Amino acid sequence: MESQRNLLLIGLLFVSFLIYQQWGKDHSPKPVNTEQTTTQTHSGQSNNLPQAPGDVNATPADDGAHGQLITVQSDVLKLTIDTRGGDIVEADLLKYAKTEKNKNPVQLLNINGAHKYTARSGLIGDNGLAKGQRPVYSVDKKAFKLAAGQKQVTVPLTYTGQNGVVYHKLITLDKGSYDVKVDYKVTNNENKPISVQQFAELKQTTQKAKGGFFGHPNYRGGAYSSDNTRYEKYSFGDIKEKPLNINTKGGWVAMLQHYFAAAWVPPQNQESTLYSRYQDGFAHIGFISAKKEIAPGQTGQLTSSIWIGPELQDKMAAVAPHLDLTVDYGWLWFISQPLFKFLKFLHSIVGNWGVAIILITLIVKGVMYPLTRAQYTSMAKMRILQPKMKELRERYADDRQKQSQAMMELYKKEKVNPLGGCFPIALQMPIFIALYWAFLGSVELRHAPFIFWIHDLSAQDPYYILPVLMGISMFMIQKMSPTAVADPMQQKIMQFMPVAFTVFFLFFPAGLVLYWLVSNCVTLIQQTLIYRELEKKGLHSRDKKEKKK
Structure with missing residues (x-):
């Protein structure tokens, strides 16, 4: 002995x-989950995936077509919103500096530079806004800021279609929160019912992240949760080779990097389709909600939220089930979590x-x-x-x-x-x-x-x-x-x-x-x-x- x-x-x-073994797993393609094999198909081969908007593979920054850029700021977040589509194209985390020496805030989302990363959302369907060209919303001012004593600040975006249907897109930031609410209120002024669906996706270039070395997590890629899968990473390679197509109740989709995450969260009590696609060097991962019928003269509401910020376990767990698992604690997470x-x-x-x-x-x-x-x-x-x-x-x-x-x-x-x-x-x-x-x-x-x-x-x-x-x-x-x-x-x-x-x-x-x-x-x-x-x-x-x- x-x-x-x-x-x-x-x-x-x-x-x-x-x-070392666990670190290596973050840099290698992950196998297909057996639970997904019956629900995943390649783009164009699925009859279950609702029709995506015609310009889903285009962003304002790609062809220079964009509307006015407006800003909204809370005490922890500063977002830049494009009035064309109402997309969130930049996000600054005001409480987190880039480096110990560079005190500028971490910019999680951005449309400038080599690495582009945006959060897109809108309405599709028979009467959706994304049919053809995306709408350019109107807004009454260029900058919104949480005032002293306020608990939240809301950006009201408005668009009126040719059929007289009025679309309101409301983006709300709460004080001290990284959970951004995105709500739609659709007033049907037609004399017949209309049908809409909401889509939301994260889109970013797939270039490899710089930095990182032995022992330091360096994963940059997608992840999702469904009613059958608590948490699963979905790398850029997965998105490119086997597009995601899962029907689920609740769940969420996310893009992860060390310490920070962006995650779209659909209504947890409704059916949604989680999807992904790859095109022109960009990876997309998102969800499409079920259709919502709105009767003549009525106003229908669709809701979702997006987490944009640091991976704070307790707060993320309150937003959606298993969202806190995006904090990468490896295969011994059930020990790491209580220890932390x-x-x-x-x-x-x-x-x-x-x-x-x-x-x-x-x-x-x-x-x-x-x-x-x-x-x-x-x-x-x-x-x-x-x-x-x-x-x-x-x-x-x-x-x-x-x-x-x-x-x-x-x-x-x-x-x-x-x-x-x-x-x-x-x-x-x-x-x-x-x-x-x-x-x-x-x-x-x-x-x-x-x-x-x-x-x-x-x-x-x-x-x-x-x-x-x-x-x-x-x-x-x-x-x-x-x-x-x-x-x-x-x-x-x-x-x-x-x-x-x-x-x-x-x-x-x-x-x-x-x-x-x-x-x-x-x-x-x-x-x-x-x-x-x-x-x-x-x-x-x-x-x-x-x-x-």
Whole structure:
């Protein structure tokens, strides 16, 4: 049986492998969900998908045809709206700076530059506005702003068709909210019923996102939720190769990137069709609602909303079911979510994310202490049994079955669990991975300062002080841990591990490195206490003598 340190290193390497494996999944095409195979078809081959507007593959910026650009601003959002179609063509997140040095707000949607990204919406159907050319709405002013004391601000867009039908499109921003309401009020002034449907889609160029490196999420692409699928990523490659076509009650469609998301949410109590298409280097993902009949002289209303902003789990969950899953916590999201909620609770008490990370590390290590103690005790007992185990191997060298039986009897007699040293490490692996993704995927840690030189816990340490300290602490743990490894090559590999992991952690976010550093420091303290206890029981003195030799 190898030493505790050797097992721990193997565990860390395995964690690293899983992290790399999960990171790689974000950059590779995802297979088709078996639940979708009966409902997905290629464009032009589906009879279920309602007819899309004639210019669905065109945007105002493509041919220069657009109306007046107006702005609406709340305390957290500033949107630019094109009166042609009433599309949201720019979105500035006023509370989030682009970088630590560049204090200009993050622009999630935009129609300028190489990367174009807009939120389009309108009415289609027998009497929809998107039949032929899109309407140019009228509006009474160019700028709207949430005034002091107001709870919301609304942009009223109006268009009157040739048939006398009046269309009102209302875009409403609430104070402190990233959930934008988009409502239509259609007054039928004809002498016969009319039928309309609403469509809403996100459209952006499919060029690869810049930046990102090992360990940092870099996914940019689509995602959706339906009544059969809680959450599914739908990459640009998926959109291009197998257009989405799903009939569902409720659900949503989104475009994701690290920390931020835009998501159209149809009425959750109504049937909709989720769709996607790819054309001219643009990916589209959206929904089309069921038809709404409006009787003569009546006014019909259609509603939807769009989330434009940071991936704030609690607030997104309140907008639509499973929308909070857009926060990329990997395959251990069910562990990451409660851990982050607890981390957030600690932050509400101490007011510093770095201190909250230290506290959650201390708590996790404290909870795991009984297992750690059992692990060290088991490893110590196994080392003491090495001579007897060697004797049994030699005695039953030609009979594997008798050798195994003798070993089991020895374990039973000495009350030793041969897996006692492995189980605690295996149990901690999911926690390590879950915390890793919680630190990487949570926008709350973006640009969050700690102390002194650490101004952003989501970015790497600019002076590499934390990774170096982490490497030193790892070296000290290795020196304190007794080992039964005799092979010179293995000993050299073991000695090189702290250096390798220091280099490895140079590129990790400072928050994650802080967690590992504090965890190592706690391990050193726990080791000292456990070894003293084992010495009193006579279980550790042998290891010390062997180490001196």
